[in-house]
Amino acid sequence: MNNIPVGILGASGYAGRELCALVAAHPRLSLAFATADRRRGETVRVRAPLGVAGRPTDVTFVATDDAPLGDAALVFSALPHGASAEWSRRAHAAGAKVVDLSSDLRPGHLTAELLASFRAPRSALAVAALSAERSALSAAEATIPYGLTEFARDEVRAADVVANPGCYPTAILVALAPLARAGLLAEGATVVADAASGVTGAGNSPREDLLFGEVTESFRAYGAGNVHRHLAEMRATLGALGADVDLVFTPHLLPVARGILATCTVPVTAAPADALALWREAYADEPFVEVVDALPALADVQHRNVVRLTALPVQGVRRPTLQVIAAIDNLMKGAAGQAVQNANLMLGLDETAGLPR
Amino acid sequence: MNNIPVGILGASGYAGRELCALVAAHPRLSLAFATADRRRGETVRVRAPLGVAGRPTDVTFVATDDAPLGDAALVFSALPHGASAEWSRRAHAAGAKVVDLSSDLRPGHLTAELLASFRAPRSALAVAALSAERSALSAAEATIPYGLTEFARDEVRAADVVANPGCYPTAILVALAPLARAGLLAEGATVVADAASGVTGAGNSPREDLLFGEVTESFRAYGAGNVHRHLAEMRATLGALGADVDLVFTPHLLPVARGILATCTVPVTAAPADALALWREAYADEPFVEVVDALPALADVQHRNVVRLTALPVQGVRRPTLQVIAAIDNLMKGAAGQAVQNANLMLGLDETAGLPR
Amino acid sequence: MNNIPVGILGASGYAGRELCALVAAHPRLSLAFATADRRRGETVRVRAPLGVAGRPTDVTFVATDDAPLGDAALVFSALPHGASAEWSRRAHAAGAKVVDLSSDLRPGHLTAELLASFRAPRSALAVAALSAERSALSAAEATIPYGLTEFARDEVRAADVVANPGCYPTAILVALAPLARAGLLAEGATVVADAASGVTGAGNSPREDLLFGEVTESFRAYGAGNVHRHLAEMRATLGALGADVDLVFTPHLLPVARGILATCTVPVTAAPADALALWREAYADEPFVEVVDALPALADVQHRNVVRLTALPVQGVRRPTLQVIAAIDNLMKGAAGQAVQNANLMLGLDETAGLPR
Amino acid sequence: MNNIPVGILGASGYAGRELCALVAAHPRLSLAFATADRRRGETVRVRAPLGVAGRPTDVTFVATDDAPLGDAALVFSALPHGASAEWSRRAHAAGAKVVDLSSDLRPGHLTAELLASFRAPRSALAVAALSAERSALSAAEATIPYGLTEFARDEVRAADVVANPGCYPTAILVALAPLARAGLLAEGATVVADAASGVTGAGNSPREDLLFGEVTESFRAYGAGNVHRHLAEMRATLGALGADVDLVFTPHLLPVARGILATCTVPVTAAPADALALWREAYADEPFVEVVDALPALADVQHRNVVRLTALPVQGVRRPTLQVIAAIDNLMKGAAGQAVQNANLMLGLDETAGLPR
16 A cells, blocks of 8 residues: 655755655655755656656645645655754654754754754644654653664664765765674774765755866865764764774765765774675675675666675785775665665665665 | 987877877977887877877887887887886887886886896997987996886986886875875874776776776776785885885776876874975975865866875874875876876986976 | 566677566566677676666576577577577577567568578477467568567567667657658658767677777767668668658767667658647557657666657748657667567567566 | 957856966967956966967956956957847947957847947047057948858958857858858758757856756757757858758757767758869868868867868768768867957967967
8 A cells, every 4th residue: 555645855956856756656655745945836757766666756846835744654854954954843843754864963963952852742633643653752762863774773663753874974884884893993093984976966956066067077085184074973873883993084076976985994903814704794684785795886886775895805904904895876875765764664664665776 | 309219119008199199299209100019000190189289290000029119219118017028128228218108117016037137238239329328227227217207306317217107106106205205104004095097097908897888977996905006116115215104005997088086094193284384395396296275186187297186184083194185197197298207307308398287 | 477488699788688687577577598608607697677676686698509599488689780680590490489689680681581591490399389379480471570669569469570670760760650651751851860879889899989988078970971770771661651751860979878869850741730749649659659848868768668759840941840859778669678578569468568667 | 479468258157268278378369357257356277278388377357347348459258148249349349359259249149239339439549549450340341250260261350349150150160161152052952950069068157957967878959949049140151151051950968078069961962072072172271170081079179179070972862962070179169269260360360379279
């Protein structure tokens, strides 16, 4: 039955469009509304995302102010950083579960004040409409879970509000988390994560530096010096997994539309005989993590909700060091795909429902 | 006067073609011969390289076996690794100075036996034909200089044979050398250099994995695990400059035609601000090194014989660490341009003659 | 029931790979064998094509000589032009139905001799194994149908052997056929079809002129002067539809991986508005033809088995003239997709089974 | 002597930047001012254009309102269509010669009223400052010349104001003009010109449809139906050359930065071989027109002020028909390069001065 209504705030950006496509083709979800302020009133034809069977649907954007938040069992917010938190709060207050794709609710950004605002009583009507297991965030809940799904399934299942991870953090944390959890990251060591993203990671608001003529045949770092917005959530998550390392993360802009490749150089406390075994084991049962022998390429993961990665020992250095290389589609596992993965759990559905593998 | 004859071995590859173009437009050099075995007999029109004024020239390829080595005052070898050394030796024996663009004569590849082969007496005729300052390699010469020009001017000026650096090493060593020379690289520290190159770095021999359809919209590492052929020359050069570090180098393949960007994360022994000042000073008078504030992009350096770079302190880590980001055109400063730069010095010409900046 | 065995000859080229993917994900077909001579013995993982749901399958290539032709109810031949006809004949003789993707059996290439070779008695065993409706090509059959499906459904359904159209002809003929059939093409008029294709149209055999470095940032015609191999089948088909026009067709090479756009300028005998109305009506019920108002782009059709097209009157000219612009994915509707569409009909399945729209 | 001051209005767009680069490296021109309203006060480093020797220069943009028009002997206006004419008029009134790169002053756009506005008396001071041969536009001048240089040298040399041709018209008219002038275009015939341009043709104002993510791997027509702004100047020029044909022109958007390829299908009144000979002869002495045997590609002309073209007979059609295929760099011969070519003539300089071939 295709009957759980969900809404999408900020549906005309790249992540928002991908959400529309995933929801339109989802076997259990239906689209209650999709907002896009600059394009309100416009109707677009949404095709099933590549890799998912489904018929095209017509979606008419409404203004965010006009979104019937209470009509949705769950709301995805793909609004810009800064604007998103307030709308997630309103959707929550209106009785909807929320997956917020912005950085606003992620570790390092979520303030105590902001968290408290989600604890305010929701409308009686809205609350009454909730099914039993969907209680409002209670005082007992310390925070809003960070939805790196593979490492937060139980929290996500129980949550009313989830902060969806950033695209870079998804790739890098899935690469590093097994080492962190196994205690193999040397205390105080420097982990270097150089990563490169396709341009859809920067959104579809017109900017001169993202015009085709400026991007084609070029390549550059941005946010060098270890200052990118995504560092906070990576540091917090590595810390939560027990690692005490210095992370140096440098993003680069690729002349491709979609995809992120992260190359991580990681000092470890012991050199495993089989570098890959640790990852293979950690992810043996994960439907959306592919541990492979070959070096992953963007072309391997585009339009798929997976992290594809490999690990290998670094030769010719004194300290035991591993290299982990991970590829994702920044709009899928790095944004809309993982958001649906989380929504599936929050709504009691099969985690893989409606997702391209 | 446009009258110093030079020859090019392996002139139909990407670097060879760029050499043809540079020589054809050079104010003091003329092309004595250009070899291309598979395309022998073919005539191609060579335009002045972008950034250099000059009229187009027609070049007819000859077989390498038929090259009149003795007619050239200097021979560039852009033959493949493995095949190049022997032809460089022959050119040298025939009385020509040599710039070898392959890895065969570079530190880490040059064997004692190979070096000795260059010391054999050259033909009396050939030697007599040399001008006074062009003495044959004498026993006093311990080795063939590694032509990272900015760090080997005197050796290059005095040399009859020069090993032209690899493309990646040019970018990475220009980034790191001032720190190495100043003793600022922490002993035993791990320096991570993640670099990405356009596809011309892999040559123009037909390979399925380099077809447009395979490269466009993708990105991947290759030679991961710290095993690339270029490591030997980088390690040797850093060692010669007094640094005792572990270098981790990972090359990546970009969907662009030309250019290399190297992002280096470097633990240093001084306060970052001091290291930065010193590093900037090192290149104050270099005609082919551009130290800039902005992050360099491939589009800034394509078709130019420069290294464009910046450095900045890494925030939020415990150990003082710099990031140095360098961009070059792999066919120019990374191959043919630097080869001409070296040839200019070897022939007593202005170092910048005929080179696009 | 997933149980009609099909085989693929020439499965490692771009069209062959796409066939593997379509067959692997097809609800009613299973892969009996896949041949690739240079890669025999190699196992590749085949994912469902984008746009089709399905699990990845491992396919091991065998040599074409070793293909168990008789095990397949239907064989697709994606072998090169020249080599394909003979293998299609053998597959047919072994009792399989055949979709030949090469030009060998298409109008203008199919000789009387070649046609006759398909009429030879097939092995008794093989014939006996055929289901009742799958009679061998009989003398009554004048030729092998040209499988432009929308215009040859009945012939294809009844056929044992079908010649799958070329990629350019698919786009151009779907654009022109309704006008031809309605007698709206002026006798003796010149129809100009300029078309551009992504590089996968040229196959994945390594060629220097198809390397990324040669194709990126460029664009060029090839086969100018109206001499392309595909002209014969377009002329024959237009003639068969009753049109007596001169077709001028010029193919161009685009720096994209997939897709063909054809821009056709067409003198017509009726008022443009009337011609347009008629033309739109022709495709009202076609599942794989999208008539749209907007100008179609390659991005609209990639990975989909559709022709997307629009027509509009040409302003400011004396003779009534239409412009018809059509976009297809050259590997889908232009090759593998249409081949499966034809196979579906030949096997009595739903025409749309297993095809991404 | 590097001492003729010129000014550039609208210097921060793609054509304006190319003009800055050409002027900065020009042997006889110097930059008096460069305007860019949104970026006023900004200083940019301008390098010699690829293909021209010269040192980088720093250029500081001023507001157009603040441009010291009277300080320039010649002003280039690269302002947008609609805004340009008025500023060209002001520059002319201030005593400067003018090359206007917009469509405002081209045939089909230039109104009698607008033309008259250029005939108003210029300031006495300004006029006095003009050298003798630079008389103001007199009543005797019927119009502002259309600066397709190869066909308007005398008019351009004598003019104070020149309308620089559009990028598409430059390619298409250079392809067709020799046939028109020789009376070889059949009266009433339909000439089809399908052309494709890189994205810099659309300027660098941020637009969502020109973002890298929207353009890469796609291709589409725009302005179909024969309605593009450039048709007027092409029709007028063909008419002025004596041809009475219907031109059907369809522009397409390529995923490349620079370059235009035009494929023209042309019914002719003579045997194709004769037409070809004539056509080749027409350009025998032109420095910026390359007639070649091979099919021209964008990569052949990028960064060069040339039209590269070939012609060949169309096979298999009843009416004698030629195909002419022409490639240009839209920013060079299609805009800034031709503007400098015209300025060279207007200022009595060598036509080829400072232009990359």
